[in-house]
Amino acid sequence: MGVMDHHTEDHDRGLAFDLATLGRRRLLTLMGGAGLAALTGCGTDHTGHNMSASTTTTAGTVAQSQGAAAASDCGTETPQETGGPYPADGTNGPNVLTESGIVRSDIRSSFGSSTTTAKGVALTVELTIVDTAQSCAAIPGTAVYLWHCDINGNYSMYGKGIENENYLRGVQESDPQGKVKFTTIFPAAYSGRWPHIHFEIYPSLSEATKAGEPLKTTQLALPKDVCTTVYGTEGYSQSVRNLAQTSLERDNVFGDGYETQLATVSGDVTAGYAATLAVRV
Incomplete structure (x- = not known):
């Protein structure tokens, strides 16, 4: 079997990339932020006491500093890349994601009308x-x-x-x-x-x-x-x-x-x- 004629897998790093990233970060904030808010409360410190207006800025600055340090220790975000010309997610022809059987851990074989198993190490x-x-x-x-x-x-x-x-x-x-x-x-x-x-x-x-x-x-x-x-x-x-x-x-x-x-x-x-x-x- 011959090798496919693969297209160049370009990846955009311009405005479209930035907007997509902002959208993903917003969604993650919505996923994780609610739990965080429930734990910390609004306008309280870690002791449970209400913070005065005079300490809000200082506490916020410390929190931002700690957050920045944590993000730095955590490492760099995995970059967004192209899905390539053969994603089969509906963006370029076929869509395997809506097919019954796609949720599986062993992906070596086809499912549905075929049970062919891919060879390899x-x-x-x-x-x-x-x-x-x-x-x-x-x-x-x-x-x-x-x-x-x-x-x-x-x-x-x-x-x-x-x-x-x-x-x-x-x-x-x-x-x-x-x-x-x-x-x-x-x-x-x-x-x-x-x-x-x-x-x-x-x-x-x-x-x-x-x-x-x-x-x-x-x-x-x-x-x-x-x-x-x-x-x-x-x-x-x-x-x-x-x-x-x-x-x-x-x-x-x-x-x-x-x-x-x-x-x-x-x-x-x-x-x-x-x-x-x-x-x-």
């Missing part, structure tokens, strides 16, 4: 969704839609001969620790891109499964040493050449900085690999 992906505005507190109840290419560099629902497949796509709801976990296969390296995994974060499972507006669309990068090892195994021969022709620094998505998107990966080709990443929203 086993990989689990665990994402922890945290709120930078709340000192990286875990965000439970969000939904993550995750997808990536197969061993040949092709995407289900788009690639020639696999238009009716929907493997390597799935949705999970974050648990009380803000975690989601997917069982999948290690994606190929296709021409022009560093090995990566796409995902979208939605405010709830219901929003995800009706293809609502995501809080964030971004990508996970895979480490070079692990990619090199995996691509030395059967089925990944095309990836060896493609990996050698690019780098994280030259990638059109990760080239402007990948520190918050580079997964930590452990394991081996026999037992499979486990990738973990904290996603800061």
